[in-house]
Amino acid sequence: xxxxxxxxxxxxxxxxxxxxxxxxxxxxxxxxxxxxxxxxxxxxxxxxxxxxxxxxxxxxxxxxxxxxxxxxxxxxxxxxxxxxxxxxxxxxxxxxxxxxxxxxxxxxxxxxxxxx
Numbered sequence: 001x002x003x004x005x006x007x008x009x010x011x012x013x014x015x016x017x018x019x020x021x022x023x024x025x026x027x028x029x030x031x032x033x034x035x036x037x038x039x040x041x042x043x044x045x046x047x048x049x050x051x052x053x054x055x056x057x058x059x060x061x062x063x064x065x066x067x068x069x070x071x072x073x074x075x076x077x078x079x080x081x082x083x084x085x086x087x088x089x090x091x092x093x094x095x096x097x098x099x100x101x102x103x104x105x106x107x108x109x110x111x112x113x114x115x116x
Contacts, residue, residue: 049108
């Protein structure tokens with residue numbers, strides 16, 4: 001042992017994120033695929049930080065499980081009902097159609113840059 005610490009090699013596709021930026025023991029990252037949330041500046045290839053749990057408010061950007069798919073949408077209240085809204089349209093949270101489960105609220109965004 002020569003007193004130097006081993007530094008693990010990090011692949012170019014990996015990211016180190018300072019946990020203090022996004023406090024919360026259960027937060028996790030998800031990679032976004034598709035541009036249906038481009039109007040909220042969430043683009044395909046971005047990483048979102050998710051605070052898990054069903055406690056969301058009108059105007060929050062949320063991750064939801066719709067049937068067997070996971071999606072990112074805005075949570076809105078309209079006409080007495082809750083809806084998931086994106087550029088592709090809207091979907092009732094409680095109502096006819098596929099079962100909707102709120103996974104969590106988006107609390108951060110990481111947009112990968114090019115390495116020089």
